[in-house]
Amino acid sequence: MTSLWSDTAGGAGAPRPPLPGDVDADVAIVGAGYTGLWTAYYLRRADPGLRIAIVEAAHAGFGASGRNGGWCSGLLPTPLPKLERMHGRAAAIAFQQAMIDTVDEVGAVAAAEGIDCDWAKGGTLDLARSAAQWRAARAEAALAASYGFDLHLLGRAEALDRCGATSVYGATWSEHCAAVHPLRLARGLAATVERQGTVIYEGTRALELAPGRVRTTYGTVRAPYVVRATEGYTPDLPGHRRDVVPVYSLMIATEPLPKAFWDEAGLDRRETFTDHRRLVIYGQRTADDRLAFGGRGAPYHFGSAVRPSYDSVPAVHLALRNTLTSLFPALDGARLTHAWGGPLGIARDWHPSAGLDRATGLAWAGGYVGDGVAASNLAGRTLADLITGHETPLTVLPWVNHRSPAGSPNPSAGWASTPPSTP
Numbered sequence: 001m002t003s004l005w006s007d008t009a010g011g012a013g014a015p016r017p018p019l020p021g022d023v024d025a026d027v028a029i030v031g032a033g034y035t036g037l038w039t040a041y042y043l044r045r046a047d048p049g050l051r052i053a054i055v056e057a058a059h060a061g062f063g064a065s066g067r068n069g070g071w072c073s074g075l076l077p078t079p080l081p082k083l084e085r086m087h088g089r090a091a092a093i094a095f096q097q098a099m100i101d102t103v104d105e106v107g108a109v110a111a112a113e114g115i116d117c118d119w120a121k122g123g124t125l126d127l128a129r130s131a132a133q134w135r136a137a138r139a140e141a142a143l144a145a146s147y148g149f150d151l152h153l154l155g156r157a158e159a160l161d162r163c164g165a166t167s168v169y170g171a172t173w174s175e176h177c178a179a180v181h182p183l184r185l186a187r188g189l190a191a192t193v194e195r196q197g198t199v200i201y202e203g204t205r206a207l208e209l210a211p212g213r214v215r216t217t218y219g220t221v222r223a224p225y226v227v228r229a230t231e232g233y234t235p236d237l238p239g240h241r242r243d244v245v246p247v248y249s250l251m252i253a254t255e256p257l258p259k260a261f262w263d264e265a266g267l268d269r270r271e272t273f274t275d276h277r278r279l280v281i282y283g284q285r286t287a288d289d290r291l292a293f294g295g296r297g298a299p300y301h302f303g304s305a306v307r308p309s310y311d312s313v314p315a316v317h318l319a320l321r322n323t324l325t326s327l328f329p330a331l332d333g334a335r336l337t338h339a340w341g342g343p344l345g346i347a348r349d350w351h352p353s354a355g356l357d358r359a360t361g362l363a364w365a366g367g368y369v370g371d372g373v374a375a376s377n378l379a380g381r382t383l384a385d386l387i388t389g390h391e392t393p394l395t396v397l398p399w400v401n402h403r404s405p406a407g408s409p410n411p412s413a414g415w416a417s418t419p420p421s422t423p
Ligand SMILES: Cc1cc2nc3c(=O)[nH]c(=O)nc-3n(C[C@H](O)[C@H](O)[C@H](O)COP(=O)(O)OP(=O)(O)OC[C@H]3O[C@@H](n4cnc5c(N)ncnc54)[C@H](O)[C@@H]3O)c2cc1C
Pocket: 030, 031, 032, 033, 034, 035, 036, 055, 056, 057, 058, 059, 060, 061, 062, 063, 064, 065, 066, 067, 068, 069, 070, 071, 072, 073, 204, 205, 206, 207, 229, 230, 231, 232, 233, 234, 237, 248, 249, 250, 251, 282, 294, 341, 342, 343, 344, 345, 365, 366, 368, 369, 370, 371, 372, 373, 374, 375, 376
C-alpha cells in the first residue's frame, strides 16, 4: 500500500548500502526519521568533525516521518495547565514558545538547504461544528490567552471565508503551522545530512542498544553516544517494550480537485484543518490541490505490536472518507487515490521527552503523541546541545530528561484517543 507522499515525492534514489561490518563513530543514531536526521543535522552543524553513523532498518523516511499529515505545527500534546502543574508556569510557557519558534526554524532550514517540501505556512484552523465544539473553541482561545499565546477566535463568517465546510459555528486559528510534503522533507533532510558527512546505513536493523554500542544485523557501531530515534517502533527493541505505546494513525487522499471545488472549500493559504471533536482528525490541501486527510481511531494492537499489515484498516479508511465527505459534501463521487497509515509513539503520560543519560551516553527523543513533525526538530537541536555539552535555553526545557512512566504494554481501551487524566 503506497502513500500519496511516496507517489508524489519524486524518485526515491538507489537504496543506501547497509552497514559494512563493525564501525567506529562518535555518535550512533538508530532510526532515519526526522528525529534521527535532525539530530545528525544539528550535531554536524555544531561540530563538523563528528563522525555520525545512522542505522535504519528500512530506508530514510520509512516511518511516520514519511507518512504523516504534514502539519508542521507549534502544537504541544501536553496541555499547558498540566505542564504548569508539573514544571511551573515559566517552564510551560518557555516550552510552548520553543515549539512555536520551531515551526519557522524548520521552514528556514528547508529554504537554506534547498529542501523542496511544498512548505506553506497558512496556519491551522480548528473548526467548531456544533454548539459544544464552539464552547470548546472559546475556552481554548481563552486558555491560550491566559498564557499569553495568540489563538484567534473566528466567527462563523470569518471561519467560512477560510474553509467552506458544513455546520461551521466558528473556529480557532493559529498562525503557527505550515503544511508540508512530509516525505520530501524527510528525504531532503537525509540528502542534506549526507552532504554534511553523516553516513546513513539503510536496511540495517539495530538488535540491541547498549552503552558504547549498537549491535545490528550486519555488525556493531561502537560510539560513546547512542541515540534512540525509533518512536512508534521502539517497543520492538529489547528492553524498550514499555517506553511508548504505538498507536496507528491512518490517512486517505483524493485525486486533485477542480477549481470549482476549491472556490467553495477555500483553504487558499493551504491552512491545515481539523475540528474540535474528541477523536483526532487532520487535513491539508496539498500543493497539487488534493485533500489529504487522516485520523486516529485504528484499533490498538495487543502487546504494543507493530506490523506492516496494521497500516491499512479498511473500516477506518471508510470512516475517514465518510467524515471528509460530511465536511465537504461536494466530494461525493471524488476519487480516493490513496489510503495508508503508520504507527506513532504515545508517551504514557502524554508528555514527550528528549534526553541524554550522561553516565551511559544513551540518548533518546520521542513520545510526541502525533505532533512530532516540528517537535522532532526541537528534539534534534536539544540532543545536539546535550551531546556536545552546551548548556542552552533548549537544554533546560521541561521535556529534557523527562521520564514517562513505563506502564503495561496494554493500556485500557479508548486510552489512545484522548489524554489520560493529568497527574
Ligand atoms: C499517519 C500519521 C500522521 C501523522 N500526522 C502528523 C502531523 O500532521 N503532524 C505532526 O506533527 N505529526 C504527525 N504524525 C507524527 C509524526 O509523523 C511523528 O511524530 C514523527 O514523524 C516521528 O519521527 P521519528 O523520526 O521520531 O520517528 P519515525 O519517522 O517513525 O522514524 C523511526 C525510524 O526508525 C526506524 N527504526 C525502527 N526500529 C529500528 C531498528 N531496530 N533499527 C533501525 N531502525 C529502526 C524506522 O524504520 C523508522 O524509519 C503523524 C504520524 C502518522 C503515523
